[in-house]
Amino acid sequence: xxxxxxxxxxxxxxxxxxxxxxxxxxxxxxxxxxxxxxxxxxxxxxxxxxxxxxxxxxxxxxxxxxxxxxxxxxxxxxxxxxxxxxxxxxxxxxxxxxxxxxxxxxxxxxxxxxxxxxxxxxxxxxxxxxxxxxxxxxxxxxxxxxx
Amino acid sequence: xxxxxxxxxxxxxxxxxxxxxxxxxxxxxxxxxxxxxxxxxxxxxxxxxxxxxxxxxxxxxxxxxxxxxxxxxxxxxxxxxxxxxxxxxxxxxxxxxxxxxxxxxxxxxxxxxxxxxxxxxxxxxxxxxxxxxxxxxxxxxxxxxxxxxxxxxxxxxxxxxxxxxxxxxxxxxxxxxxxxxxxxxxxxxxxxxxxxxxxxxxxxxxxxxxxxxxxxxxxxxxxxxxxxxxxxxxxxxxxxxxxxxxxxxxxxxxxxxxxxxxxxxxxxxxxxxxxxxxxxxxxxxxxxxxxxxxxxxxxxxxxxxxxxxxxxxxxxxxxxxxxxxxxxxxxxxxxxxxxxxxxxxxxxxxxxxxxxxxxxxxxxxxxxxxxxxxxxxxxxxxxxxxxxxxxxxxxxxxxxxxxxxxxxxxxxxxxxxxxxxxxxxxxxxxxxxxxxxxxxxxxxxxxxxxxxxxxxxxxxxxxxxxxxxxxxxxxxxxxxxxxxxxxxxxxxxxxxxxxxxxxxxxxxxxxxxxxxxxxxxxxxxxxxxxxxxxxxxxxxxxxxxxxxxxxxxxxxxxxxxxxxxxxxxxxxxxxxxxxxxxxxxxxxxxxxxxxxxxxxxxxxxxxxxxxxxxxxxxxxxxxxxxxxxxxxxxxxxxxxxxxxxxxxxxxxxxxxx
Numbered sequence: 001x002x003x004x005x006x007x008x009x010x011x012x013x014x015x016x017x018x019x020x021x022x023x024x025x026x027x028x029x030x031x032x033x034x035x036x037x038x039x040x041x042x043x044x045x046x047x048x049x050x051x052x053x054x055x056x057x058x059x060x061x062x063x064x065x066x067x068x069x070x071x072x073x074x075x076x077x078x079x080x081x082x083x084x085x086x087x088x089x090x091x092x093x094x095x096x097x098x099x100x101x102x103x104x105x106x107x108x109x110x111x112x113x114x115x116x117x118x119x120x121x122x123x124x125x126x127x128x129x130x131x132x133x134x135x136x137x138x139x140x141x142x143x144x145x146x147x
Numbered sequence: 148x149x150x151x152x153x154x155x156x157x158x159x160x161x162x163x164x165x166x167x168x169x170x171x172x173x174x175x176x177x178x179x180x181x182x183x184x185x186x187x188x189x190x191x192x193x194x195x196x197x198x199x200x201x202x203x204x205x206x207x208x209x210x211x212x213x214x215x216x217x218x219x220x221x222x223x224x225x226x227x228x229x230x231x232x233x234x235x236x237x238x239x240x241x242x243x244x245x246x247x248x249x250x251x252x253x254x255x256x257x258x259x260x261x262x263x264x265x266x267x268x269x270x271x272x273x274x275x276x277x278x279x280x281x282x283x284x285x286x287x288x289x290x291x292x293x294x295x296x297x298x299x300x301x302x303x304x305x306x307x308x309x310x311x312x313x314x315x316x317x318x319x320x321x322x323x324x325x326x327x328x329x330x331x332x333x334x335x336x337x338x339x340x341x342x343x344x345x346x347x348x349x350x351x352x353x354x355x356x357x358x359x360x361x362x363x364x365x366x367x368x369x370x371x372x373x374x375x376x377x378x379x380x381x382x383x384x385x386x387x388x389x390x391x392x393x394x395x396x397x398x399x400x401x402x403x404x405x406x407x408x409x410x411x412x413x414x415x416x417x418x419x420x421x422x423x424x425x426x427x428x429x430x431x432x433x434x435x436x437x438x439x440x441x442x443x444x445x446x447x448x449x450x451x452x453x454x455x456x457x458x459x460x461x462x463x464x465x466x467x468x469x470x471x472x473x474x475x476x477x478x479x480x481x482x483x484x485x486x487x488x489x490x491x492x493x494x495x496x497x498x499x500x501x502x503x504x505x506x507x508x509x510x511x512x513x514x515x516x517x518x519x520x521x522x523x524x525x526x527x528x529x530x531x532x533x534x535x536x537x538x539x540x541x542x543x544x545x546x547x548x549x550x551x552x553x554x555x556x557x558x559x560x561x562x563x564x565x566x567x568x569x570x571x572x573x574x575x576x577x578x579x580x581x582x583x584x585x586x587x588x589x590x591x592x593x594x595x596x597x598x599x600x601x602x603x604x605x606x607x608x609x610x611x612x613x614x615x616x617x618x619x620x621x622x623x624x625x626x627x628x629x630x631x632x633x634x635x636x637x638x639x640x641x642x643x644x645x646x647x648x649x650x651x652x653x654x655x656x657x658x659x660x661x662x663x664x665x666x667x668x669x670x671x672x673x674x675x676x677x678x679x680x681x682x683x684x685x686x687x688x689x690x691x692x693x694x695x696x697x698x699x700x701x702x703x704x705x706x707x708x709x710x711x712x713x714x715x716x717x718x719x720x721x722x723x724x725x726x727x728x729x730x731x732x733x734x735x736x737x738x739x740x741x742x743x744x745x746x747x748x749x750x751x752x753x754x755x756x757x758x759x760x761x762x763x764x765x766x767x768x769x770x771x772x773x774x775x776x777x778x779x780x781x782x783x784x785x786x787x788x789x790x791x792x793x794x795x796x797x798x799x800x801x802x803x804x
Contacts, residue, residue: 043292043293044205045208047204053204054197057196057197058197061195061197062197083241083243083246086268086269087194087195087268089268090195090268090290091198091201093268094290101290
């Protein structure tokens with residue numbers, strides 16, 4: 001885990017520091033709030049082949065799941081929204097994508113209580129999270145290592 | 148073993164279609180044993196293809212010998228479970244055709260032998276607890292486990308399931324034994340409250356199992372048992388007996404085996420109702436006692452009969468040789484006293500049940516009259532006795548000793564019903580039954596009634612009174628009235644009982660009168676007379692020398708040629724030596740050196756034309772018990788008068804001629 005402590009960053013090359021900070025902040029964001037790449041890497045035991053298979057399947061399956069959520073919102077079907085969101089939440093948890101899982105959980109809760117309020121915006125947030133996650137996952141699979 | 152491991156691993160990896168990526172680290176972190184290399188059948192129920200791939204991917208471990216079957220819907224899973232029996236089911240609860248606990252419940256019902264691991268996207272603590280409580284071996288949230296942890300969870304889940312299954316089978320066995328045991332089983336707390344009990348335990352105290360649970364068993368038992376069990380609870384075990392005391396007044400004797408602290412503060416008692424067993428033991432003891440008394444009475448009667456035979460024999464000789472009326476009168480008094488004594492020995496034999504049934508025409512009033520002194524003795528001073536017999540009632544066909552037994556048993560029963568005194572009334576009269584009484588067919592009867600003024604009997608007791616071994620008395624054998632019933636039925640009669648609370652009971656015995664029979668019963672064999680002189684040769688054998696001498700003297704006075712012997716061996720010697728015919732052998736049964744049976748066998752072989760007359764102080768059934776095949780008419784029970792002997796001899800010899 002990289003710890004960002006801005007108060008202690010003095011006397012070094014600003015660009016290097018800024019770059020490092022950016023890198024650290026991104027990593028931290030991935031690990032602690034959005035996506036924990038360490039956890040995923042450990043979970044697949046560093047098995048790159050497995051990771052590639054999963055990323056390929058991710059690319060094929062996740063859009064289908066997102067489409068189901070979008071359709072449920074458009075049709076105003078809470079049960080479909082709950083089911084589709086629950087499903088994508090489980091997958092996000094498997095990938096240690098905490099932010100995406102949290103948004104999916106909120107959508108699932110909306111469906112459970114029969115409320116469509118804010119569901120569209122949540123879907124947009126989820127799509128954004130998943131888009132970024134997919135890029136990171138593809139990089140991991142391509143490079144055969146953690147970002 | 149090693150080869151089979153390799154085979155299993157190979158099969159598993161082939162089925163998964165992947166290469167096992169082995170590493171020494173993984174091998175060392177998991178303890179390997181035969182069960183870990185066992186090929187495990189896994190049913191993965193997951194509708195998310197991505198998640199399913201993730202799970203199977205995580206389990207690509209060299210130590211994972213798993214064969215996966217993947218289905219996406221509940222319906223498919225249930226169909227699969229009808230065909231196959233996986234070791235473990237990895238179950239996502241939310242499927243397209245089912246959701247939540249319902250999914251688990253349906254799967255669990257269909258797969259009783261498989262371990263179930265719930266893999267859910269919902270971190271729902273309540274649902275997790277519910278599924279585990281209802282039988283899931285674990286509940287894991289997706290994203291919280293990696294491959295090795297999941298594999299370990301699978302193995303532990305299977306082990307837990309197997310242990311649970313073994314425990315369930317053991318529990319089912321123990322429960323079946325517990326529920327079906329004929330012995331009462333109770334588990335109770337330190338304060339005596341029943342925590343668990345079976346139906347047999349409830350039955351001991353007239354409660355259902357459910358009512359006994361929560362009650363205190365000691366509340367239904369005699370005082371003191373609670374203290375005993377309290378002391379036993381500080382030791383390990385103990386045994387003993389106690390009486391139950393129930394509200395309806397009934398009591399049961401219970402054997403118990405007590406084991407303290409089978410669980411902390413919980414004690415076990417095994418209970419066995421031994422009331423009937425104890426009753427049977429008491430009845431057996433009574434029966435054995437009666438048997439012993441009967442043997443004693445029979446033995447005494449035998450010896451006494453021999454003595455009476457000597458007395459009566461000599462009295463008859465005195466009578467026949469008397470020169471004055473006074474001498475003849477004294478001899479007759481001796482004979483009369485002897486006859487009374489003989490009657491007493493008959494009753495002793497009847498008491499010992501040593502007599503076989505011998506039907507003859509009887510005047511029941513005369514039988515009662517003969518027993519009146521015994522009735523007095525039996526009833527005792529506290530009870531007044533009234534005996535009334537109508538004259539000329541008529542004759543019945545019955546066994547005299549059995550009729551005596553009927554009267555004595557009914558008398559004994561009446562006496563028992565009046566422990567504080569009262570009046571016993573015995574009457575005999577003539578009774579004509581009309582067609583209106585179904586329990587007594589139309590006809591004329593001699594009615595014997597025995598009434599007491601005791602406490603009376605309930606209807607329930609009356610309905611069971613003639614059943615063998617039924618008794619309301621602590622010391623009763625339960626055979627007295629059943630014997631009466633049997634004798635009456637055997638004699639073609641009927642018996643009824645009427646009773647009223649606090650007024651007493653009356654037993655009526657109805658014996659069919661023999662139509663056309665005059666009231667002159669067959670004369671007693673004791674006084675039967677014969678005046679026909681004899682001339683044949685008779686061999687008399689008796690180890691009672693005095694009786695032998697008297698008998699020989701009498702028979703010689705009748706004109707017979709008499710040979711005598713004191714035992715069987717001597718008799719055989721005489722038989723073999725005597726040149727002429729011997730018309731009749733008169734022999735006792737029980738004799739020293741050679742018994743009557745040995746003698747009779749020899750005589751029948753060597754002198755087949757010789758007739759046999761057995762005389763004995765035992766009852767006539769003793770002849771058959773000693774193995775002598777004999778016509779009953781060729782038996783004469785001691786004591787007998789010489790005139791009766793003479794008549795019997797002529798009957799046998801004249802029958803032949």
